[in-house]
Amino acid sequence: MNVCLIGVSGHYGYALGGISADGNCEVAGVAPGSPEEDLTPLVNRLRSQGRNPVCFDDYRRMLEELRPDVAVVNCHFADHARVGIEVLKSGCHLFIEKPVAVTEEQLKALRQAYLESGRHLAAMHGLRYHPAFYTAWKAVRNGAVGEIRLIHAQKSYRLGSRPDFYRKRERYVGTIPWVGSHAIDWIRWFSGKTFDSVYASHSKRFNREHGDLEVSALCHFVLEDEVFASASIDYLRPEQAPSHGDDRIRVAGSDGILEVRDGKVWLINQESDGVRELPLEHPGNIFADFLGQIRGEKRCLVSAEDSFYVTEICLKARESADRRIPVRIS
Amino acid sequence: MNVCLIGVSGHYGYALGGISADGNCEVAGVAPGSPEEDLTPLVNRLRSQGRNPVCFDDYRRMLEELRPDVAVVNCHFADHARVGIEVLKSGCHLFIEKPVAVTEEQLKALRQAYLESGRHLAAMHGLRYHPAFYTAWKAVRNGAVGEIRLIHAQKSYRLGSRPDFYRKRERYVGTIPWVGSHAIDWIRWFSGKTFDSVYASHSKRFNREHGDLEVSALCHFVLEDEVFASASIDYLRPEQAPSHGDDRIRVAGSDGILEVRDGKVWLINQESDGVRELPLEHPGNIFADFLGQIRGEKRCLVSAEDSFYVTEICLKARESADRRIPVRIS
Numbered sequence: 001m002n003v004c005l006i007g008v009s010g011h012y013g014y015a016l017g018g019i020s021a022d023g024n025c026e027v028a029g030v031a032p033g034s035p036e037e038d039l040t041p042l043v044n045r046l047r048s049q050g051r052n053p054v055c056f057d058d059y060r061r062m063l064e065e066l067r068p069d070v071a072v073v074n075c076h077f078a079d080h081a082r083v084g085i086e087v088l089k090s091g092c093h094l095f096i097e098k099p100v101a102v103t104e105e106q107l108k109a110l111r112q113a114y115l116e117s118g119r120h121l122a123a124m125h126g127l128r129y130h131p132a133f134y135t136a137w138k139a140v141r142n143g144a145v146g147e148i149r150l151i152h153a154q155k156s157y158r159l160g161s162r163p164d165f166y167r168k169r170e171r172y173v174g175t176i177p178w179v180g181s182h183a184i185d186w187i188r189w190f191s192g193k194t195f196d197s198v199y200a201s202h203s204k205r206f207n208r209e210h211g212d213l214e215v216s217a218l219c220h221f222v223l224e225d226e227v228f229a230s231a232s233i234d235y236l237r238p239e240q241a242p243s244h245g246d247d248r249i250r251v252a253g254s255d256g257i258l259e260v261r262d263g264k265v266w267l268i269n270q271e272s273d274g275v276r277e278l279p280l281e282h283p284g285n286i287f288a289d290f291l292g293q294i295r296g297e298k299r300c301l302v303s304a305e306d307s308f309y310v311t312e313i314c315l316k317a318r319e320s321a322d323r324r325i326p327v328r329i330s
Numbered sequence: 331m332n333v334c335l336i337g338v339s340g341h342y343g344y345a346l347g348g349i350s351a352d353g354n355c356e357v358a359g360v361a362p363g364s365p366e367e368d369l370t371p372l373v374n375r376l377r378s379q380g381r382n383p384v385c386f387d388d389y390r391r392m393l394e395e396l397r398p399d400v401a402v403v404n405c406h407f408a409d410h411a412r413v414g415i416e417v418l419k420s421g422c423h424l425f426i427e428k429p430v431a432v433t434e435e436q437l438k439a440l441r442q443a444y445l446e447s448g449r450h451l452a453a454m455h456g457l458r459y460h461p462a463f464y465t466a467w468k469a470v471r472n473g474a475v476g477e478i479r480l481i482h483a484q485k486s487y488r489l490g491s492r493p494d495f496y497r498k499r500e501r502y503v504g505t506i507p508w509v510g511s512h513a514i515d516w517i518r519w520f521s522g523k524t525f526d527s528v529y530a531s532h533s534k535r536f537n538r539e540h541g542d543l544e545v546s547a548l549c550h551f552v553l554e555d556e557v558f559a560s561a562s563i564d565y566l567r568p569e570q571a572p573s574h575g576d577d578r579i580r581v582a583g584s585d586g587i588l589e590v591r592d593g594k595v596w597l598i599n600q601e602s603d604g605v606r607e608l609p610l611e612h613p614g615n616i617f618a619d620f621l622g623q624i625r626g627e628k629r630c631l632v633s634a635e636d637s638f639y640v641t642e643i644c645l646k647a648r649e650s651a652d653r654r655i656p657v658r659i660s
Contacts, residue, residue, distance in 0.1 A: 149536060149546040152482065152562050156582065199529040199656065203556035206479060206584040216479040216582070218558040220550035226533035228548040230560045232482050236582040242604045252486065252546070252566040254536040274572045326529065326656065 001025040001291065004068040006059045006083055007033030007075030008042045009163070010097035014126045015072040016045065018287025025291060027051050028066045031059035033075025033083045036165075059083065063090040070095060070294065072287075074124070076165050077173040081106035088117040093294050095287060098123040098185075099177040099311040107315070111308050122290045122300045123307035125185045127247065129289075131280040133186065134301075136249065136258055136265045139278060140190050144267055146255025148191050151229035153183035154248040159208060159215065159235040167211030175214040175233060176202060176321060177314035183231035184219070184317065185310045186249050189301075193223040195313050195329040200321040207235070219317045231317075331355040331621065334398040336389045336413055337363030337405030338372045339493070340427035344456045345402040346375065348617025355621060357381050358396045361389035363405025363413045364495075389413065393420040400425060400624065402617075404454065406495050407503040411436035418447040423624050425617060428453040428515075429507040429641040437645070441638050452620045452630045453637035455515045457577065459619075461610040462590045463516065464631075466579065469588060469608060470520050474597055476585025478521050481559035483513035484578040489538060489545065489565040497541030505544040505563060506532060506651060507644035513561035514549070514647065515640045516579050519631075523553040525643050525659040530651040537565070549647045 003025055005012055019025055027046055030039055030053045039055060046053055056062035063071065063086070071087040073080060074097035081101035087094045094114075100123050101107035114121050127133055140148065157179060165171035172178065188195070202217035204210075217233040237246055250259045256269025265278040283289075283301065292298035313329060320327040333355055335342055349355055357376055360369055360383045369385060376383055386392035393401065393416070401417040403410060404427035411431035417424045424444075430453050431437035444451050457463055470478065487509060495501040502508065518525070532547035534540075547563040567576055580589045586599025595608040613619075613631065622628035643659060650657040 147536060149533065149566060150548065150562060150564050152484070152560070154482070154580075156587070199550055201550070201552055201556075201558045203479065203558070205556055206477060216556075216558060218480065218550060218560055220529055220531070220548060220560070222531055226531075226535055226546075228531045228533070228546060230482070230548055230550070230562060232480060232560060232580075232582075234480050234582050236479060236584070236587060238586055238598045238600060240600060240603050241587075241598050250484075250562075252562075252564050254566070256568055257486070257566060257571075268568045268571050270568060270570060273570050 001069040002028040002066065003070045003072060004028055004062055004066055005030045005042065005072045007073060008037050008039055009034065009076055010074030011124045011126055012042065012072055012074050014124055014285065015095060015287045018285040018291060021285050021288040022291050027053045028068050029054040029056055029062045031056035031062045033059055033073060034079045037075060060086060063087065063092065068092055073097060076171045077178060078102050078171050081110045084110050085113040088113040088119055093120040095290055096121065096123055098125060098181045098307065099173060099314045100307055101311055102173045104315060107308060107311055114304055120290065120294050121304040121307060122302045125302045126286045127182050128189060128301045129283050129286045131282050132260045132263045132265050134283045135278055135281045136260045137190055138281065139267060140251055140258055144256055144269055145251055145253030145258050148227055148251055148253045150252040151187050151190065152250045153186050153231045154246065155179050155183050155233045156237045156246040157235050158237045158239055158241065158244050162210060162213065166213050169212040172213060174318045176200060176217050176219065176318045180217060180219065180231055180233040180317065181310060181314050183233060184313050187221060187229045187231065188306060188310055190249065190251055191223055191227055193225065193227055196222045196224060197326050197328050198313065198317045198320050199326040200317040202321040217321065331399040332358040332396065333400045333402060334358055334392055334396055335360045335372065335402045337403060338367050338369055339364065339406055340404030341454045341456055342372065342402055342404050344454055344615065345425060345617045348615040348621060351615050351618040352621050357383045358398050359384040359386055359392045361386035361392045363389055363403060364409045367405060390416060393417065393422065398422055403427060406501045407508060408432050408501050411440045414440055415443040418443040418449055423450040425620055426451065426453055428455060428511045428637065429503060429644045430637055431641055432503045434645060437638060437641055444634055450620065450624050451634040451637060452632045455632045456616045457512050458519060458631045459613050459616045461612050462593045462595050464613045465608055465611045466588055466590045466595045467520055468611060469597060470581055474586055474599055475581055475583030475588050478557055478581055478583045480582040481517050481520065482580045483516050483561045484576065485509050485513045485563045486567045486576040487565050488567045488569055488571065488574050492540060492543065496543050499542040502543060504648045506530060506547050506549065506648045510547060510549065510561055510563040510647065511640060511644050513563060514643050517551060517559045517561065518636060518640055520579065520581055521553055521557055523555065523557055526552045526554060527656050527658050528643065528647045528650050529656040530647040532651040547651065
C-alpha cells in the first residue's frame with residue numbers, strides 16, 4: 001500500500017512507526033496541510049530510514065498524482081476536517097489527527113464524507129495503544145472493577161515553547177480539544193457509555209506569552225447510568241519533571257478500583273489483598289492496526305464512530321468552558 | 331478546663347486525643363445529642379482511661395448543671411447546628427462536627443449565635459492536622475508551586491456497614507457534606523481563595539442497601555482568579571484495600587506541582603530535578619490546639635470563619651447535585 005503524509009503538526013510518528021512495523025507499505029509523498037508547515041524534519045527522518053517520498057507544495061495535487069491508498073492528516077488543528085474531507089473524496093483511507101474537526105458543521109460534513117466514501121477512518125488516539133492504558137482498559141472491560149461509577153483522568157504536559165499557531169485559537173482550537181481529547185477518549189473508551197452533559201472551565205493565565213493557549217482546564221462529565229467523570233488538563237508540568245507528560249486515569253467501580261500512574265497499572269478488587277500491579281500487555285502500533293483493518297485482517301482499537309464522538313464531546317466541552325454553562329451532549 | 335461531650339456519631343476521638351495531650355482538662359459529662367445515640371462505647375473508653383464522667387440523658391440539663399468550659403458536639407449530622415446554638419447560648423466554647431449546619435438558615439443562625447457569644451468555635455476538620463496534608467499545606471503556602479491554578483482532591487472510603495441514620499438524607503445530610511467536606515476544606519485551606527461557583531453530581535447507585543446514601547460524587551469548583559478545583563468522593567474503596575480511606579490532593583501551580591498520596595508528600599518544582607518527597611511535619615492535635623486558642627496561647631488551624639464557609643460550600647455543592655445546575659457561591 002502507498003501512504004501519503006499531509007502536514008507535520010501532530011502525531012505523524014504513529015504512522016512512521018506503523019509503516020516500519022508493517023513492512024508492506026511505502027511513503028509515496030508528503031505535503032503541507034496548512035500554510036507555514038515546514039516539512040524538513042519529516043523529510044530528513046524519512047531519508048534517514050532510506051525512504052525517498054516525493055515532496056509536494058499542494059496536497060491536492062499529490063492526491064491526484066500519486067493516488068495513495070492511505071493519507072495521514074496532521075496539519076494545523078483547525079484544518080483537519082477540511083483536508084480530511086478532500087482525502088476521503090479522493091478515495092483514500094484516512095488516518096487523521098484529533099480533534100477531527102473544530103466546529104459541529106465541520107464534524108457533520110466529515111462524517112458524511114466518511115459514510116459516503118466507504119473508506120476506513122481512524123483518529124490518532126494513539127494513547128489507547130500505550131501498554132499501561134491498554135492493559136488497564138482490558139482489565140476494566142473484563143470486569144476487574146465491576147460497574148464503573150467514577151472516573152478521573154489527568155493530562156499534564158510541559159509547556160516548553162510551542163509553535164506559533166498554538167497561540168491563536170482559530171488555528172490551535174483550544175487545550176480541551178487538543179490535550180484534553182486524550183482524557184476524554186479514555187473516559188469514552190473505558191466506560192463505553194454515552195455522555196449526557198459536560199461542565200467545563202479553562203484559563204489562559206500563566207501561559208507564558210502563548211496568546212490564546214489555555215494552560216489549565218477542568219471538565220465534569222455526566223455519563224449514562226449516573227456515571228461521573230472528571231478530566232484535569234494542564235500545561236503546568238515543570239521542566240524539571242522526569243517526563244514530558246503525566247498521564248493518569250483512575251476508574252472506581254462497584255467491585256474495585258484501578259489506576260494508571262507512571263506507566264503502571266494498579267488494581268484493588270476482591271481477588272487479592274491490597275493493591276496489586278498488573279503485568280503490562282503490548283498491543284502494538286495504532287497505524288499498523290489501521291493498515292491491518294484496511295486489509296480486513298484485524299480491527300484498529302479506534303473506530304471511526306469513536307473518532308467522531310470524542311471530537312463531538314471535545315467541542316461541547318470547549319463550548320461549556322467558553323460560555324460557562326453546562327452543555328448537553330446527547 | 332471542663333469539657334462535656336454531646337453525641338457519639340462523629341469524630342469525638344479528636345477531643346479525647348486532645349484532652350490526653352493537654353493534661354489540664356477533664357471530661358465532666360457526656361450526653362446524647364440525637365435520639366438513639368448509644369453512649370456505651372464512649373463511656374467504656376473514658377473509663378478505661380480512668381475518667382468518670384457523669385452521664386446525662388439530656389444535654390441541656392448537662393450544660394445547666396455542669397457549666398462546662400467547652401462542649402464537643404458530634405451527634406447525627408442534621409442536629410449539629412441546633413445543638414451547637416444551644417451550646418453557644420449556654421456560654422460554652424464549641425468544638426463541632428462538620429458540616430456545622432445542613433441548611434443555610436441553620437448556618438446563618440449558628441454564625442449569629444457564635445458572633446453574639448464571644449466564644450471560640452472550630453469545626454472538626456481534623457485532617458488539616460494529618461502530617462502529610464499539613465506538610466503539603468505549609469509547602470504550598472510558602473510558595474512551593476507558585477500561584478495555584480488547578481486542584482484535584484480525592485476522598486475514597488470503604489462503605490462497610492454504616493449506622494442506620496446514614497440511610498436517611500434528613501439525618502445523614504448527604505455524602506458531599508459528610509465525606510466531601512474534607513476535600514472541600516482542603517481546597518479552601520490550600521488555596522485561601524473564595525469560591526465563585528460549584529457544579530456537582532452524586533449517585534446512590536450500588537449503595538448496598540444504604541437507602542439515601544450517595545456512593546459516588548463529583549464536584550467542580552470555580553474559585554477566584556480562574557482557579558479550578560475538582561473533588562472526587564466515593565464509598566467504593568474495596569474491603570481488601572490496605573486502609574479505610576484513600577485521601578489525596580494534587581495542587582498544580584505556575585511554578586510546580588505538589589501531591590499528597592499514601593500519606594506522603596511529593597513535589598516537583600524548579601528547586602530540584604525530578605520528583606522529591608518532603609519530610610513530614612507533625613502539627614499535633616486539633617483539639618489540643620483549640621484548647622490552647624481558648625487560653626490565648628496558640629491558634630487552631632481551623633478558624634470559625636472557615637468552619638462556616640466550608641459548610642456553606644458543602645451545602646451549595648449538594649444543592650447543585652440535587653438540582654443538576656451550577657450554583658453560585660459568593
